[in-house]
Amino acid sequence: MINKQSASNLIILLSPRSKTPWRSGFNRLKGQKAGRSRHTIRILQTDLHCSNMPVYKLRYFNNPRRGRAELARLILHQAGVEFEDIRFPHSEWPAIKPSTPFGQVPVLEVDGQVLAQSNTIARYLARKYGLAGKNDWEQALADMYADNINDLLNAAVPPFMEKDPVKQKEMYEKFMAETIANHVVLIEKQLKKNNTGYLVGNDLTWADLAYYAYFSDFLEVKFGSAFLKDAPLLKALIDRVKALPNIKKWTEFRNSKYPEEN
């Protein structure tokens, strides 16, 4: 599939119908005068793993199926970048742990060098593939929204970890009625102020993907859409992300190949 990244790998050769078409083509590239014979345009697609494309390996547990690695996956899929989506069973963790920089996953290997911390990984990929914002200020705004989601992910941990089902239900209800409801009001205000349908600037950034991953992939799936009833702009944003061709393709594949356990 030809996408923005692979376009840079296309070599367009103009070759006369001669015995050595490639040489003539290269001569043309070098700026020599075209021959008199008719030319045909040939498009070569080079191997996507040629020198300018890094080899990415994303390592995470196989459960949770999305967890702290999903934002990086969404960015890579949206950008159409190939990567190895490694998911290992928890039984293998003691062997893998010492090889990580800080004893944690996800980690991203980029041509063998290792980067840790989920948001750092996501930001690195977003910046590399045009999903980070168009200037320093927009990049900072996108960072800010991603940090919000990180806080919300952390805030969901105590109810998630609660073993008593009655207490857990109570904690989740409080979480939705207070933490989530308050944030939804504030984010709706920001979306209204920005007035482009996106969180940052006038185009998709990883901030939108982060909000989709949390509010739709996590909360909407778990609790339904009632909490979005007074947030039409946030609802429109997550629906917009959901419908992006690359996101849609990935989530459909992922949901069948790696269904969530709960």
Next chain:
Amino acid sequence: MVHYKLIYFNLRGRAELARLVLQHQEIVFEDFRFEREEWPKYKAGTPFGQVPVLEVDGKPLAQSNTIARYLARQHGLAGQNDWEQSQADMYVDCIHDLIGGTRPIIYETDKDKQKEMFQKFLQDVVNPHLQKVEQQLIKNGSGFLVGKSITWADLAYYSFFSPMMERLGEAILDSTPHLKKLVAHVGNIPQIKKYVETRPKTAL
């Protein structure tokens, strides 16, 4: 000249890293601090009901690490290239996690339980992390966490471990001499030393 106004409680807390970045680069800024009782007055004016907030020519930016990263990038403390910038981000995220780990301890009202929680935190979370960071420092070989010169990542480690050393004694970093040396080095940088000596003395 861009006008910076950093808005936070009169605490080091989540604003101190941004302050250290600005102080290190000797950037003039408005260090706006308010007391806890005044918080309701300022809360509604923030983007997400939280501080710190950095106003850049009046435009607000929230989230402590985002603010510090923005300032580091604007003023040459973020790393020399994309990879170094990400390495620095990674280390600051680690400190962010450690700060998060201190929260339940700080809020624990039972003093004995608090002491126990803190010991467990040091043993189970902080010390293993220190060993990993020491390995990374040795591997990097420059004395700094990232590349060959100081970045906001070094300031973040200083900001977290220096107060801890003051409270618990310098020996807590004895098993990680490279990190101990780095923290001491940052503390001795003239503009940092002067700032630390003159900043408001606060519990957190």
